[in-house]
Amino acid sequence: MLRKIFVFCSSLFVLILISGCAEEPQPQITYDYGLPAPALPPKAAPKPQPKGFGLPGGEWVPPAYLEKGWTAIVIHHSGTPKGNAAIFDEWHKEGRHWEGVGYDFVIGNGSDSGDGEIEPTFRWTQQKVGAHCGGTPGNWANVDGVGICLVGDFNHTYPTSRQMQSLAQLVRFLETRYNIPKGRIYGHNTTPGANGKTDCPGRHFPMYRFKSMLD
Numbered sequence: 001m002l003r004k005i006f007v008f009c010s011s012l013f014v015l016i017l018i019s020g021c022a023e024e025p026q027p028q029i030t031y032d033y034g035l036p037a038p039a040l041p042p043k044a045a046p047k048p049q050p051k052g053f054g055l056p057g058g059e060w061v062p063p064a065y066l067e068k069g070w071t072a073i074v075i076h077h078s079g080t081p082k083g084n085a086a087i088f089d090e091w092h093k094e095g096r097h098w099e100g101v102g103y104d105f106v107i108g109n110g111s112d113s114g115d116g117e118i119e120p121t122f123r124w125t126q127q128k129v130g131a132h133c134g135g136t137p138g139n140w141a142n143v144d145g146v147g148i149c150l151v152g153d154f155n156h157t158y159p160t161s162r163q164m165q166s167l168a169q170l171v172r173f174l175e176t177r178y179n180i181p182k183g184r185i186y187g188h189n190t191t192p193g194a195n196g197k198t199d200c201p202g203r204h205f206p207m208y209r210f211k212s213m214l215d
């Protein structure tokens with residue numbers, strides 16, 4: 001009899017244990033093999049876009065049906081302490097009776113546009129012949145050369161570091177896109193065949209240092 005009671009009590013105890021356990025939340029089984037998380041499918045890298053450009057779409061690339069093959073780059077200073085593309089546009093229209101500003105790009109110095117801000121003009125967006133470097137045989141510098149003007153009078157001051165960085169960024173873009181060798185990057189006053197009377201882009205424009213920035 002005692003044995004039966006013992007067996008009954010043991011069974012009851014086991015039952016209580018089992019039912020008690022069944023009410024507790026079961027531990028979640030996880031498998032951690034110490035492996036790295038599975039790699040996500042590779043994302044396409046975003047194409048680098050030149051910054052500081054005002055064209056819709058934020059690109060320097062001209063419309064395909066207009067785009068010309070440019071072969072040289074001519075760097076200028078404005079010879080004025082202040083200015084921007086709209087101001088030079090006004091001056092060149094009224095003062096010189098040109099179609100508008102003669103340069104393809106203007107790089108601000110923080111006076112009338114941002115320091116280092118790159119403004120393309122209608123000469124670039126419409127791929128028109130420039131009016132920035134006269135006197136060359138067949139007008140080649142205006143026809144085939146991209147004219148970039150930095151705002152400032154570099155006979156008396158220096159370009160800002162942001163202007164220099166923006167200039168390097170723009171020139172690198174042009175070099176690459178049009179296969180322009182470094183030897184075809186000129187200051188206005190050293191452009192072959194150009195009117196020799198100018199000191200543009202100014203005595204203090206650091207051409208040697210600028211070219212080393214392109215390496």
Ligand SMILES: [Zn+2]
Binds near residue numbers: 075132188
């Ligand atoms: Zn010039």
